[in-house]
Amino acid sequence: MGYFSILPLSLLIILLLSAVDAAPGNSNLFREYIGADFNNVKFSDVPINPNVEFHFILSFSIDYTTSSNPSPTNGDFNIFWDTSNLTPQQVSSIKKTHPNVKVAVSLGGDSVGNGSPAYFNPSSPESWLSNAVSSLTKIIRDYNLDGIDIDYEHFKSDPTTFSMCIGKLISTLKDNNVISFASIAPYDDDEVQSHYMALWREYGHVIDYVNFQFYAYDEGTTVGEFLNYFETQRKNYGGGKVLPSFISDGSGGLAPGGGFFTACSRLKSEGKLDGIFVWCADDSKGLGFKYERQSQSLVAITH
Secondary structure, eight states: OOOHHHHHHHHHHHHHHHHHHHHHHHHOEEEEEESSSSSSOOGGGOOOOTTTTEEEEEEEESBBBOOOOOOOOOOOOEOOTTTTTTTTHHHHHHHHHHHEEEEEEEESSSSTTEEEEEEOOOOOHHHHHHHHHHHHHHHHHHHTEEEEEEOOEEEESSSSHHHHHHHHHHHHHHTTSSSSSEEEEOOOOOOHHHHHHHHHHHHHHGEEEEEEOOOGSSOOOOOHHHHHHHHHHHHTTTTSSSSEEEEOOOOOSSTTTHHHHHHHHHHHHOOOOOOOEOOHHHHHHTTTTTHHHHHHHHHHHHO
């Protein structure tokens, strides 16, 4: 009689001990932007833990001309990342060497050319979408890419137009089997949030990850403040996989050397760590990628 009364308790203890990894939110995903700063960084420079799902995100492709005075092209995307060091051959090589690696391209970004804002500026939704699907399909196939990331930060359109264009772009690329995943990269700014939350409301079902730029908060953010910000954004993007993030040099938000990993460990213990992303490999190169190693060790841990 005593044996049978103890058995359910034993099973309960086992279930409780494995609850952290069983929690649906925790993930072994690690993502890193690369190529925007032209620091000669290569995929092969970055340490890759075999026990994580690793996404490189090429930065950026922008629908602007590549001239010395760039102008909008209405969805006809061009490449603005470091193509000398991040080539189609190198994409294929890193994916062959590390089967856990996927590579995406980020669209937009903060600026273009000499630092002018890179606006989302469609002439019309229909023509923008047609041009975007065509030009991005070519880039993605030429480079053997797996997904896209949306990082427009300046807008000359209303949230409804942005939502329709970007939502239909992601849906079409997925339906055509051009990409297997998509993410968005908003931050805490009223105009930015109005556009991305409109997109989320209508097309959240086709968006796989929210790369929220927590490093856009003030430098010196505390662990407590970070966790509060995180909960706010989880509510804003309800049901989404919101990834915590840091900037390599610690110049904004909760720094990697100032409590970021403490906060992420807390999130993991609560089953809320959907992965980590970093801006960016270009800057991390001079730091020896120490925080990339630490990030991957954290998301790869099995309790």
